[in-house]
Amino acid sequence: MSYPENSILVLVDVDPSGAAAGSTAALIGAASTVGTPVALVVGGSQAAVDAAAAAGASVVLTADADATALTVPIVDALQAAAARVRSDAVLISNSITGRDVAGRFAVRTKSALCVDAIGVSRDDEGIIAHHSVYGGSYLVDAAPTFGTPVITVRQGAVDARGEAVGSPVVEALEVTPSGAPAATAGPVEAVEVASSRPELRGATRVVAGGRGLASKEKFVLVEQLADALGAAVGASRAAVDAGYIPQSHQVGQTGVSVSPQLYVALGISGAIQHRAGMQTSKTIVAINKDADAPIFEVADFGIVGDVFSVVPQLIAALEARKK
Amino acid sequence: MKIFVLVKEVPDTYGDRKLSLETGLADRSAGDVVLDEITERALEVALSYADKNSDAEVTALTMAPASSTASVRRALAIGAASAVHIADEQLVGADLGLTAEVLAAAIRRGGADLVITGNLSTDGSGGVIPAMLAEHLGYAQATALSTVEITADSVSGTRATDAGSQPVSAPLPAVISITEALPDARFPNFKGIMAAKKKPLEVLSLADLDVSADPAAAPRSIMTAISEKPPRAAGVKIVDEGDAADQLVDFLVQNRLV
Ligand SMILES: Cc1cc2nc3c(=O)[nH]c(=O)nc-3n(C[C@H](O)[C@H](O)[C@H](O)COP(=O)(O)OP(=O)(O)OC[C@H]3O[C@@H](n4cnc5c(N)ncnc54)[C@H](O)[C@@H]3O)c2cc1C
Ligand SMILES: Nc1ncnc2c1ncn2[C@@H]1O[C@H](COP(=O)(O)O)[C@@H](O)[C@H]1O
Numbered sequence: 189m190s191y192p193e194n195s196i197l198v199l200v201d202v203d204p205s206g207a208a209a210g211s212t213a214a215l216i217g218a219a220s221t222v223g224t225p226v227a228l229v230v231g232g233s234q235a236a237v238d239a240a241a242a243a244g245a246s247v248v249l250t251a252d253a254d255a256t257a258l259t260v261p262i263v264d265a266l267q268a269a270a271a272r273v274r275s276d277a278v279l280i281s282n283s284i285t286g287r288d289v290a291g292r293f294a295v296r297t298k299s300a301l302c303v304d305a306i307g308v309s310r311d312d313e314g315i316i317a318h319h320s321v322y323g324g325s326y327l328v329d330a331a332p333t334f335g336t337p338v339i340t341v342r343q344g345a346v347d348a349r350g351e352a353v354g355s356p357v358v359e360a361l362e363v364t365p366s367g368a369p370a371a372t373a374g375p376v377e378a379v380e381v382a383s384s385r386p387e388l389r390g391a392t393r394v395v396a397g398g399r400g401l402a403s404k405e406k407f408v409l410v411e412q413l414a415d416a417l418g419a420a421v422g423a424s425r426a427a428v429d430a431g432y433i434p435q436s437h438q439v440g441q442t443g444v445s446v447s448p449q450l451y452v453a454l455g456i457s458g459a460i461q462h463r464a465g466m467q468t469s470k471t472i473v474a475i476n477k478d479a480d481a482p483i484f485e486v487a488d489f490g491i492v493g494d495v496f497s498v499v500p501q502l503i504a505a506l507e508a509r510k511k
Numbered sequence: 512m513k514i515f516v517l518v519k520e521v522p523d524t525y526g527d528r529k530l531s532l533e534t535g536l537a538d539r540s541a542g543d544v545v546l547d548e549i550t551e552r553a554l555e556v557a558l559s560y561a562d563k564n565s566d567a568e569v570t571a572l573t574m575a576p577a578s579s580t581a582s583v584r585r586a587l588a589i590g591a592a593s594a595v596h597i598a599d600e601q602l603v604g605a606d607l608g609l610t611a612e613v614l615a616a617a618i619r620r621g622g623a624d625l626v627i628t629g630n631l632s633t634d635g636s637g638g639v640i641p642a643m644l645a646e647h648l649g650y651a652q653a654t655a656l657s658t659v660e661i662t663a664d665s666v667s668g669t670r671a672t673d674a675g676s677q678p679v680s681a682p683l684p685a686v687i688s689i690t691e692a693l694p695d696a697r698f699p700n701f702k703g704i705m706a707a708k709k710k711p712l713e714v715l716s717l718a719d720l721d722v723s724a725d726p727a728a729a730p731r732s733i734m735t736a737i738s739e740k741p742p743r744a745a746g747v748k749i750v751d752e753g754d755a756a757d758q759l760v761d762f763l764v765q766n767r768l769v
Contacts, residue, residue: 204674204675209673258652258670258679283672284671284673287637287639288639288654290639291607291611291640291641291642291643291645291646292643292646294639295611295643295646295647298608299730300606300608300730300731301607301639301643302732303607303637303639304636304638324740325739326530326737326740327736327737327738327740328736328737330732330734330735331732331735332730332731332732333733335730337730337732368646369649369650369681370681371652371653371679371681371685372681373670373678374677376675376676377676378674379675379676393768425691435657435671435690435692436671441633442549442633442691450768460524461524461633464524471768473759473762479750484745485745486745487745487746487748488746488747489746489747490746490748491750491751491758491759492749492750493750493751493755494751497751498751498755498756498759499756501755501756504756505757505760509760
């Protein structure tokens with residue numbers, strides 16, 4: 189078959205159950221801003237194919253993959269898809285799996301690689317990746333000197349959404365295994381029980397707690413305020429290191445970067461590495477008992493006070509408003 | 512067993528990090544440079560294996576400006592037995608593709624059985640170099656490991672994925688990347704610092720590695736525009752006198768945040 193002239197090949201991240209990962213809508217949404225999204229689903233279920241179409245892919249390519257071999261089978265499938273589609277760009281989620289695939293694929297196909305884009309656009313010469321660098325202090329655009337760029341897209345950074353496609357063309361790919369050595373991977377075990385709270389990445393509100401919460405038991409206060417606000421839960425590295433909460437909640441330089449409408453920092457000093465992951469938030473609220481804490485330098489509303497007295501009152505006041 | 516640990520010099524995250532608005536490159540005069548903490552942790556993984564296995568030979572490898580010798584020496588002082596420093600004017604502003612090609616060439620030349628890297632650097636935040644190296648070298652890769660076990664012919668560990676964690680294992684040769692869940696590096700002591708001065712430190716150029724930086728040789732990712740965002744200004748700061756929660760609720764209501 190032939191593919192649209194302005195195709196953008198999108199690798200859909202598939203979670204362990206075979207469903208399309210939460211990044212899918214934004215990834216295909218980003219592709220739809222610069223061309224026609226063609227999705228590739230490797231080792232996914234029918235639900236993943238449906239999700240890709242619902243997110244805006246008019247063509248969905250599928251391939252089977254040996255789930256016990258790490259990364260390589262997905263790269264092999266992407267290589268087969270890219271050879272067929274000859275797209276203007278390849279978009280991949282900037283997830284752990286996505287980065288591994290993107291790195292290998294770019295080397296194998298000798299393509300220019302742009303990572304952690306917060307958006308894409310197009311000019312006369314092709315596709316441009318937009319990046320937010322050094323914790324949002326700089327905005328940098330990058331483009332390939334020639335050829336099809338491979339771009340990983342930061343999760344939760346793109347608001348654009350594609351238009352749902354009712355009856356997509358679904359095509360099964362023939363993949364020739366490359367035989368490249370791969371690590372053997374066992375089953376994925378969820379680190380924490382599924383919760384009804386929003387995902388940290390892409391959340392519109394985040395309540396984050398730091399070492400000031402003092403213990404795992406008391407960190408529950410952060411979760412209670414998050415629930416009162418319908419927010420996701422974040423944390424500083426010190427809170428993660430102290431075992432108050434799993435690493436997947438870490439905000440900052442070496443954790444997740446977030447840009448919510450509202451970020452509430454509780455008992456967080458605001459070290460530069462923490463601010464690197466949250467200073468692009470629309471509105472920042474901080475509660476800290478140290479009036480000199482650097483978090484106040486970026487807070488729109490700062491309270492010098494004790495989280496253990498202010499936060500329970502805050503929760504009560506928010507609950508009272510809901511009645 | 513030959514272990515190559517990839518160490519990287521980065522602008523100190525505690526300091527002011529600047530990009531030149533003309534070239535888009537890190538402005539090295541703006542603040543201090545340090546060995547990236549995650550790459551020191553990678554070195555610790557290798558050294559704790561070498562502590563118990565006398566046949567292990569740990570080499571620190573970096574691609575960095577010629578001025579980065581102090582960082583390379585630090586890796587030797589912490590405990591690497593030797594170091595390879597790739598420095599070449601033609602590598603200024605190298606993109607991920609060229610960086611991976613150069614590092615892979617140096618690893619191939621050294622004949623590594625195991626390559627250990629950080630999962631993500633604090634300056635580029637690329638997180639792709641380990642997978643790129645694996646593809647260049649034809650090695651298996653196991654990334655984002657929060658625990659690592661090395662044996663004479665394999666490496667295994669727990670890999671942090673976006674959905675949870677999973678056990679992974681690979682026969683050697685392999686490339687692994689590690690997360691900050693692994694311990695900090697040991698501190699270089701006086702003896703280590705003195706010993707570092709005598710350890711082999713090889714400086715290589717692109718020509719030594721037979722790699723071409725010719726822009727026509729392969730597509731590169733180049734910066735086409737750069738701008739600086741004005742720093743955030745502080746807003747109101749109040750001291751809690753019993754009514755701070757109510758004032759915050761008013762603020763949230765006014766700003767339509769609740
Ligand atoms: C390479 C590198 C990467 C890093 N990456 C990250 C990262 O991704 N994310 C990150 O967060 N950090 C990161 N860090 C660590 C960072 O430097 C800080 O150590 C960390 O952010 C501190 O966490 P904290 O604010 O919770 O703890 P602290 O700095 O100890 O601050 C605790 C705060 O709580 C306040 N407090 C205590 N009790 C109360 C109370 N009852 N009520 C109100 N306030 C109270 C204190 O006044 C203090 O300001 C990184 C560091 C390095 C070197
Ligand atoms: N220039 C370099 N020299 C040595 N190692 C590097 C270099 N760039 C990246 N690495 C290694 O690759 C890891 C991941 O880097 P990155 O892909 O840039 O986030 C780092 O933690 C280092 O171990």
